[in-house]
Amino acid sequence: MNKLKSAMLSMAAAAALFAGGAQAAETVKMGVAAEPYPPFTVPDAQGNWSGWEIDIAQAVCAAEDLDCVITPVAWDGIIPALTSGKIDMIVASLSITDAREKIIDFSDKYYTSPTVVIEAKGAGIDAVTNEALDGMLLGVQGASIHEKYARKHFPDATIKIYATQDEANQDLYAGRLDAVQADGLALDDFLKSEDGIACCELVGNVEPDPSVISADVGFGIRQDDTALKDKLNAGIAAILENGTYEKISDEYFDFDIYGGN
Template sequence: MKLKLFALLLALVSSFAVAQNPAVSPSPPPPAAQPAQAQNWPVLRVAVDATYKPFTYKTPAGQLTGFDVHIAQALCNEMRRRCVFVEQVWDGMIPGLLARKYDVIISSMSITDERRRVVDFTDKYYSTPSGIVVRTGTPFTGPASLRGMRIGVLKGSTQERFAMSQLRPAGAIIVPYDAQNQVYLDIQAGRLDGTVADRVEVTAGFLNRPEGRAFGFVGPELRDRRYFGDGMGIALRKGRDELRTELNNAIRAIRANGVYDRIARLYFDFDIYGD
């Protein structure tokens, strides 16, 4: 009887744990090519980091895809612009924008006060929390529980800023990486004990994969705007007010005409836009 009760409780706990992970759909097809007339439209150069599934990543054939890529193309179609994607490592995103290597960043960039000092942002186009991921069963009551653990983070990210401010003073060893998928490889290899990452991205890119099944979230969702800002927006150089207005109008248009929701349903079974 005790064994049956234990098994039932274990099943309930397991199902609860799974429910806490945001559900992400299997990889949908890449966005369709823009219409033929797009060849005559003005170019919009869009920077992306292609190591951030399900937001921006590559198919086995090497084609860029993901929620950000779909959204960027929908916005370009709405504005009658031809999207040209430029791949960029995350830590070089804003320097590349300021150096005029591209016109905008549409790559899950959080709208933070620190970034607003050097670039402008559109309105948000989605919002998700972050979380701390370590091996399942790790006791956790707060940052001090991570003392001595090696925690990998994406260099230049809001998660790095949070980890440096909140986890390192408590004794965690924070290790920045150029790409989030490199973090997962080193967790798998035993060189890291965990990560701080966007909850949706880490679920799709690591926890839902065989190599991530021994890991899970600890602690509450991370939403403190001091670190994580006001949702994800499109970054552009200061002074480009006309382009910002054009982009904001396009965001509102695809939200109103159903295009945004159709794209979101390809990837998620929850409201990615948020409050």
């Protein structure tokens, strides 16, 4: 009887140890902007998320044994949600800028994308300059680097603010805007869509201004969260090294989204 009791206790201890090991992954609240941003982050009607950025972030988390739980947050409140502790990291195509680095920290970059301007066909914008955009109605997403850049560099354009990039794109398609400015890869996806092909065309890249805008994108983290930063950087390096990054990217893009070092 004592042997049986001892065996049962040993089994219970082993089960508890196994359960503890199974729950060992650190839970991280992964904040995404609560809007479609194809091909990076795309929700379905049931609230499930897919897209290149979701796949990359989950691969980084898996490489470092992090249980990353998707937490949708309104775009204009996503940095306050991070600093207040409602989320632990931002996965929302967040460019690494000097202004943002005064408030939050970033992981190493996980992709690179230029900022571009596209126009409605026939708008007659022949360059990405203040002179060419003088008097034009330019749509940008509010509380974004694009709003800040446009207000600084295109003061003679009429800036119209949108809650989401998709809304700006649809107004461009409908003829209610002359142009929009946004992340080049996201707008490339729109230009390849049926609506984009019908309505719009690329004007070109904006001039660099590191104080406002950057082509490098990283995961946003709190400035004091060095442990998570180290894990995310290690995870990014791991998936670049083992081919996971390339395998995921090949499903979405026919070019090198990572860019130079």
